[in-house]
Amino acid sequence: MVSSVRSDFIAETTALLARTPEVLRALLIGLPEGWTDTPDTADGWRPRDVVGHLITGEVTDWIARTRRILEQGPSVPFDRFDREAMLHRDAGVPLDDLVERFAALRAENLATLGDLVTDADLDRRGLHPSLGEVTLRELLATWAVHDLDHIGQIHAGLAGSHDAAVGPWKTYLGILLRRDDPSAVPG
Amino acid sequence: MVSSVRSDFIAETTALLARTPEVLRALLIGLPEGWTDTPDTADGWRPRDVVGHLITGEVTDWIARTRRILEQGPSVPFDRFDREAMLHRDAGVPLDDLVERFAALRAENLATLGDLVTDADLDRRGLHPSLGEVTLRELLATWAVHDLDHIGQIHAGLAGSHDAAVGPWKTYLGILLRRDDPSAVPG
Numbered sequence: 001m002v003s004s005v006r007s008d009f010i011a012e013t014t015a016l017l018a019r020t021p022e023v024l025r026a027l028l029i030g031l032p033e034g035w036t037d038t039p040d041t042a043d044g045w046r047p048r049d050v051v052g053h054l055i056t057g058e059v060t061d062w063i064a065r066t067r068r069i070l071e072q073g074p075s076v077p078f079d080r081f082d083r084e085a086m087l088h089r090d091a092g093v094p095l096d097d098l099v100e101r102f103a104a105l106r107a108e109n110l111a112t113l114g115d116l117v118t119d120a121d122l123d124r125r126g127l128h129p130s131l132g133e134v135t136l137r138e139l140l141a142t143w144a145v146h147d148l149d150h151i152g153q154i155h156a157g158l159a160g161s162h163d164a165a166v167g168p169w170k171t172y173l174g175i176l177l178r179r180d181d182p183s184a185v186p187g
Numbered sequence: 188m189v190s191s192v193r194s195d196f197i198a199e200t201t202a203l204l205a206r207t208p209e210v211l212r213a214l215l216i217g218l219p220e221g222w223t224d225t226p227d228t229a230d231g232w233r234p235r236d237v238v239g240h241l242i243t244g245e246v247t248d249w250i251a252r253t254r255r256i257l258e259q260g261p262s263v264p265f266d267r268f269d270r271e272a273m274l275h276r277d278a279g280v281p282l283d284d285l286v287e288r289f290a291a292l293r294a295e296n297l298a299t300l301g302d303l304v305t306d307a308d309l310d311r312r313g314l315h316p317s318l319g320e321v322t323l324r325e326l327l328a329t330w331a332v333h334d335l336d337h338i339g340q341i342h343a344g345l346a347g348s349h350d351a352a353v354g355p356w357k358t359y360l361g362i363l364l365r366r367d368d369p370s371a372v373p374g
Contacts, residue, residue, distance in 0.1 A: 012219045026209035032199045131355040141352035148346040149362040152339045161336040165328035168318040175336040
């Protein structure tokens with residue numbers, strides 16, 4: 001039961017976070033493998049790896065860090081995010097199953113968020129192990145923008161599968177040009 | 188009535204093209220304006236401008252160029268694509284209406300494509316006014332990758348609306364860093 005009045009910030013952030021499973025379903029479920037088996041860059045991630053990375057975030061990161069802020073503040077730094085946990089964990093799991101696993105975890109986490117956080121908590125602070133002090137508001141905004149960043153990465157992998165197929169049009173397609181230019185990929 | 192046997196290429200390309208309206212609906216319909224009112228770069232396009240650009244493609248480009256290839260081959264170059272037609276045409280139209288307008292046009296165009304094109308046509312040629320000779324296969328692959336490129340642009344605008352909100356995490360979010368670095372945006 002959510003008894004708190006939510007701020008616009010929490011409602012707006014949740015509005016984006018709640019859409020990601022539907023976006024991934026619309027884009028990926030049943031899409032032919034000719035589209036889905038290419039990484040976003042030569043040493044990057046295939047769409048299935050990106051969905052696995054999003055699953056890791058749901059399991060180990062966003063809600064865990066929210067609880068750390070609420071329970072311990074900046075006295076204990078966040079645990080580090082294992083960015084490559086999915087590469088062994090999800091080997092052999094079909095992409096469609098990964099999308100549904102992510103969707104279930106996201107729904108559960110948004111319900112938890114609704115129970116845990118009110119407007120009054122947004123300025124509470126935690127300690128990021130590399131970035132230093134951050135607020136709960138920044139954590140929640142990052143959760144949503146992180147979704148957008150990685151859905152974009154999925155698009156780059158899908159596009160990359162047809163890099164040769166577009167012929168001379170490649171020169172107009174930034175999503176393909178950026179795959180070949182590592183300077184366009186921030187570290 | 189589609190009487191031809193479709194190649195894998197046409198079926199796979201259509202599978203991607205048919206998803207874009209659902210992806211845009213899942214992402215944009217009803218999304219709070221706090222997310223949707225920011226361009227992808229300082230002089231870029233808001234999500235509504237991108238959807239308008241996709242509408243222009245449906246109205247003036249992809250099927251028109253398909254017909255030009257089938258009817259005239261490379262003897263008459265394609266008409267140029269007005270990349271900014273939406274800026275005046277769609278002023279004042281709500282974003283949700285633009286998404287539905289795009290969805291209707293895309294459905295109509297995929298039905299037309301199914302009527303017009305068979306596997307045997309894919310190597311037929313047309314003349315791009317800047318790029319020179321191209322094949323129908325390249326045109327159709329480009330239609331799909333162009334979708335992915337511009338959905339990515341929508342993501343960049345959505346993310347950009349929360350550029351300040353993520354605080355120090357920005358350093359990890361390529362989708363935000365690329366907005367500030369024009370060298371990452373191919374011309």
